[in-house]
Amino acid sequence: MTINPQITIILHNLTGINRISQPEGLARLNDRHLPYVARMDGQPVGYGWVATRKASIGELNLIFELSSDDRYLWDFTTLPDWQGRGLYPRLLQTISVCTCAVEVKSSRTDAVSKEATA
Numbered sequence: 001m002t003i004n005p006q007i008t009i010i011l012h013n014l015t016g017i018n019r020i021s022q023p024e025g026l027a028r029l030n031d032r033h034l035p036y037v038a039r040m041d042g043q044p045v046g047y048g049w050v051a052t053r054k055a056s057i058g059e060l061n062l063i064f065e066l067s068s069d070d071r072y073l074w075d076f077t078t079l080p081d082w083q084g085r086g087l088y089p090r091l092l093q094t095i096s097v098c099t100c101a102v103e104v105k106s107s108r109t110d111a112v113s114k115e116a117t118a
Contacts, residue, residue, distance in 0.1 A: 013037050013044035018077060036098075038078065038091045046087050048076035050095060 011025040014035055020028075028035070032053045038046035055072040056063040066072055073095065078087050 010035050010037055014047050017044055017047050017079065018075070036091060036095055038087050040082060040087070045082040046076070046078035046091060048091055048095065049074050 011022060011029075014020065014037065015022055015025055017037075025035075028049060031051070034050040034052060036048050036050065037044045051066060051072040051074060054063065054065050055074065073092070076088065076091070
């Protein structure tokens with residue numbers, strides 16, 4: 001798997017914030033989980049992951065598949081010094097907007113592909 005240099009930076013930030021190892025971060029990417037990092041003044045201060053195909057809840061020993069329309073948000077945190085400033089809701093809002101934009105783009109691509117083959 002080739003990793004985009006931007007993803008390498010995001011992984012480095014995530015492993016620094018939540019103390020997961022680089023291999024764990026790569027495993028999450030291989031499972032098609034999408035990382036999001038909240039920054040203030042360029043510094044990573046929070047994060048969250050979005051599962052797109054399958055997800056698990058380790059405490060319940062539960063693994064489940066997601067439909068192509070579903071997303072599962074998991075493993076979110078804001079560093080203690082930055083809590084109480086509304087960063088978590090803004091990160092969720094950003095993820096929602098980004099996810100919708102990707103879905104709209106995909107829908108448009110599908111429509112164009114269907115028109116081209118008709």
